[in-house]
Amino acid sequence: MVLIYKCPTCGGVMTYNAQKQLLECSHCQTSMAADEYDISDLRAEENKTEEFNITSYRCPSCGAELITDDYTAATTCSYCGSPTIINDRLSEENAPDLIIPFKFNKAATLEKLKHWCRNGLFTPSDFLSQNSLKKLSGIYVPFWLYDFDTHCSMNAKCSKVRTYIQGDKEYTETSYYEVYRETVASYEKIPADASEKMEDNIMDALEPFYYLDLEDFDMAYFSGYSAEKYNFTAEDMIARVVPRAKGYAESITRNTMRDYDSINVTSADTDAKMTKATYAFLPVWRYAYRYKGIDYIFSMNGQTGKIIGKPPKSASKIFIVFLFLFLAVFWGGSLLALYLSWGGVF
Amino acid sequence: MKSFRITMSVIYGVLLLLTIPALIKLTSSPQEPVSSVRNNKNLIVTEQRVFDDADILSDSEEKALEKKAKELAKKRSLDIVLVTVNDENVNSPVDYTRNFYYTHDFGYEDSKGTGVLYMIDMYNRVPVASTFGKANQSMGNARDSILEASHDDLASGDYYDAFDVMLDETDKTLNPASALGKILIVLPVSLVGAGIILLMLLFKPNVNTDVNANTYLDADQYDLVEEKDNYINTIRTSRTISAGGSTGSSGRSGGGGSSSFGSSVGRKF
Ligand SMILES: [Zn+2]
């Protein structure tokens, strides 16, 4: 079924306002918390056709076909702009558990992106301010949040160094120890995105998401954004997280040896057992911007505002930075040469 | 951008401050003359600076060198002593120059202070240049080339000319502006240095430092089950921290303070 959050007061369309953290009507300003919305007010229409194994949906508002793929769970009608939710994609067997709602709206995101690019040392000054092809989309990305129990036994050869002076001699005493540590730990909600479109390394770089804002899943948060259901199952993605859990377990085990001056791990036996996988949606802004014929894509953590992306580098700015660096090094080097040849400052 | 600007402003500010004394030195006139400084200290010192013990200079040559050495000493703020010796007991010309300098209490700003001593050792047939105090730093690298410049005159027996060349070379070496020439060496070095810093800024590794082993750790569920620390052995090494030093053909030594000393022995002539 295709759903539209209808305003109970005026029948207009309600979208989730990230800044106010409320579901809000764009016509009459009626607003409410996501869980206060009475689902009997939803406009729900089947609007589903299946042809040659391709499922397509029509917009309940204007009847145009929605641009969807097999995973689309929320989108905006490209003809009338209505925010639509395809709840078939969120049915019982793959119902999401949790969601972190967006904290930044479109305007705030654009402002943050521009500010971030202005701060880039080599970013051209007209980048993002030039009128050009661009697209900003707020996406709820499907994630699996894994809980792990770890067990780590580690052997290491460690040393402590002590130096002291006696008479005209300096002694260095290095004491060696055979060290063994065994730790158990639990990790909660290590995230791995379950979307094929999202690059794993970028999604990892957007971390951390703060889980204090995790809410029970509610479709209302989707209204006005796009979302897709998981492309990969929890089992598919587990291989990506196990090394992370093991790495964390080894890292905290190694940290228990901090009193030593040198640590040489000789063996580590690490076990990571996944205890739970939670299906959650995390908010990500994606901004595509075309500059001098090349598309640049920026991702922003929709909760924290952390930005990942590679803006272009301006040749003239690189040159200016080089000039400043060179002048400083040359100036300092010349002074040093002068003072050295004079045998001191005075 | 902002942090780069701030860092650069600070660096340029510091450089500006450090440049002021350099500019003062480059433009300033020499300090007080030797004699007036020394007289203030009530030291019994000789005014003589040329000691022709080998008797290879004529009286007029001695007088001329004496005058030139004193003028140069005043101009370049260091004591200048010229010695000739012809004595089979001089085993180490280097030690001889040092003892000579110190027993006569030479030095520009103080007894045993800054100065240079040139000696022609007729017995060993070598020239020696010894630097004392601050001159050890300001002239240390130039000693060998100064002696080398005088080699031809020494070989042909023109000892006056040899000393004259040494004095001229000393003047050139201590000309504050001559140090400016060394900046040419700094140029390629700073080009490369700035290039390396630029590359580091351009290709900063994108490491997510916001996430670590504790980010997802449930602190209540962490436990150090077992720990064993077995001592194996201790290895002790020692090194002597000596206060002595070498008095070779070059190098700094001395009991600290300003009484540093260095010496070069030239080619046989
Ligand atoms: Zn309304």
Ligand SMILES: [Zn+2]
């Ligand atoms: Zn529509």
